[in-house]
Amino acid sequence: MSEAEIPRPAVILLSGGLDSMVSAALARERGHSLHALTIDYGQRHIRELQSARAIAEKLGVERHVELPLDLRQFGGSALTADIDVPKDGVAETIPVTYVPARNLVFLALTTAFAETSASRDIFIGVNALDYSGYPDCRPEFIASFAETARLGTKQGVEGDPFAIHAPLQNMTKADIARECHRLGLDPAWSWSCYDPTPDGLACGVCDSCRLRRKGFAEAELVDTTPYARDIDD
Amino acid sequence: MSEAEIPRPAVILLSGGLDSMVSAALARERGHSLHALTIDYGQRHIRELQSARAIAEKLGVERHVELPLDLRQFGGSALTADIDVPKDGVAETIPVTYVPARNLVFLALTTAFAETSASRDIFIGVNALDYSGYPDCRPEFIASFAETARLGTKQGVEGDPFAIHAPLQNMTKADIARECHRLGLDPAWSWSCYDPTPDGLACGVCDSCRLRRKGFAEAELVDTTPYARDIDD
Numbered sequence: 484m485s486e487a488e489i490p491r492p493a494v495i496l497l498s499g500g501l502d503s504m505v506s507a508a509l510a511r512e513r514g515h516s517l518h519a520l521t522i523d524y525g526q527r528h529i530r531e532l533q534s535a536r537a538i539a540e541k542l543g544v545e546r547h548v549e550l551p552l553d554l555r556q557f558g559g560s561a562l563t564a565d566i567d568v569p570k571d572g573v574a575e576t577i578p579v580t581y582v583p584a585r586n587l588v589f590l591a592l593t594t595a596f597a598e599t600s601a602s603r604d605i606f607i608g609v610n611a612l613d614y615s616g617y618p619d620c621r622p623e624f625i626a627s628f629a630e631t632a633r634l635g636t637k638q639g640v641e642g643d644p645f646a647i648h649a650p651l652q653n654m655t656k657a658d659i660a661r662e663c664h665r666l667g668l669d670p671a672w673s674w675s676c677y678d679p680t681p682d683g684l685a686c687g688v689c690d691s692c693r694l695r696r697k698g699f700a701e702a703e704l705v706d707t708t709p710y711a712r713d714i715d716d
Numbered sequence: 717m718s719e720a721e722i723p724r725p726a727v728i729l730l731s732g733g734l735d736s737m738v739s740a741a742l743a744r745e746r747g748h749s750l751h752a753l754t755i756d757y758g759q760r761h762i763r764e765l766q767s768a769r770a771i772a773e774k775l776g777v778e779r780h781v782e783l784p785l786d787l788r789q790f791g792g793s794a795l796t797a798d799i800d801v802p803k804d805g806v807a808e809t810i811p812v813t814y815v816p817a818r819n820l821v822f823l824a825l826t827t828a829f830a831e832t833s834a835s836r837d838i839f840i841g842v843n844a845l846d847y848s849g850y851p852d853c854r855p856e857f858i859a860s861f862a863e864t865a866r867l868g869t870k871q872g873v874e875g876d877p878f879a880i881h882a883p884l885q886n887m888t889k890a891d892i893a894r895e896c897h898r899l900g901l902d903p904a905w906s907w908s909c910y911d912p913t914p915d916g917l918a919c920g921v922c923d924s925c926r927l928r929r930k931g932f933a934e935a936e937l938v939d940t941t942p943y944a945r946d947i948d949d
Contacts, residue, residue: 548789548790550785550786550789551784551786552783552785553783553784554828556781556783557781557828557829557832558832559831559832577870577873577874581870582828583827583828583831583832583869583870583871584824584825584827584828584831584865584868584869585828586868587824587827587828587864587865587868587869588821588824588825588827588828590824591817591820591821591823591824591825592817592821592824594816594817594820594821595787595790595815595816595817595818595820595821596790598792598816598817599790599791599792599816618867618868618869618870618872618873619868619869621867623867624864624867624868627860627863627864627867627868628864628868630860630864631820631857631860631861631863631864632817632820634851634854634856634857634860635817635819635820635851635852635857635860635861636816636817636820636851636852637810637814637816637851638816639851640810640851641810
């Protein structure tokens, strides 16, 4: 294999959710080998870590780091503290499932991982159309982060800055469902639900389930995930 | 006590080093109550965590979170991997003790902590005069980080952005030694050495020891820390 044919590694932030799965598969489609970072932050939906492992295996990830980081020590979110997850529909304001500075922390860790993986390319599955209104999913945040990472790393100051790719940035959930289908990914490999039932089903009615189900419905594609409740229950 | 008299909390990144101790004491002098974050990142000089605890106690810190985050899973630094710490003097280039994206990660975590502590004020002890050439100690990085944190947090987008204070930014180590003395702090509460001897002494000759000793010498102040070796050994 000539040097030109050796795949360049990309670092993938792999939560185990649908968006991170599609984002990782797009990185692979662009010819990258994959180094995946999954963060066990004490999330209520710890179930997504199983999905991250399954996706890493299905996509042939070269290196998968699962990093424990106990954000419950800070609390302040329905995903990391004893606060109920809303089930009544997606609101207009930033919901209580917002985890303080989560993507700032996760992108910073991904940058650290990339700098030790000889990788310039970082992929994150954020999108800001059909989403929960989290500020750290917006393109202006991602662009600003890239500049900060350039200024604050050896790799950046030595002239080889990181590129932060958010390939789903301008997609609707229906677009993402279509990409999932086009890329040959089984939606059930991934996990979106914030508040799984005691017997391990997706609840079907948290914001994350609602956005996902709406996307597949609009795309007229089957979501193979079994849900505990219908949206109209 | 009237509302105006309740001290506003500041979040302090407290490594246990001299700079973080002086930075924390300056925050207290400005009237803040202190919430301290110390990160146990698998550093070679784990000894600094003892100092962080001692400083927290001496300064009357209100809340002290010690967060484990195993950066050895990434490696890539003499502080987190099996790479020798240089002892021959401070070089012109970024040294192997650089930890990839460390201050980016630490400031992101401090922002998360601040957002859950109802704090707007973040203090970090970085300085870029007598330092090891780390890119993540430079003022342009700190300024860019503040903007990224504004864009990527609920607190930032709702109009109450974080202020990142780096009160030592333009100080020499001699200035910092003088501040340490003025504030009534015992230098030996803090720990700077990257590579303690097996019997727990500061080595005296790593970059961090050299910069610290030079600072106290220039300020003509006593550093109460016992060192294993003289600089001219």
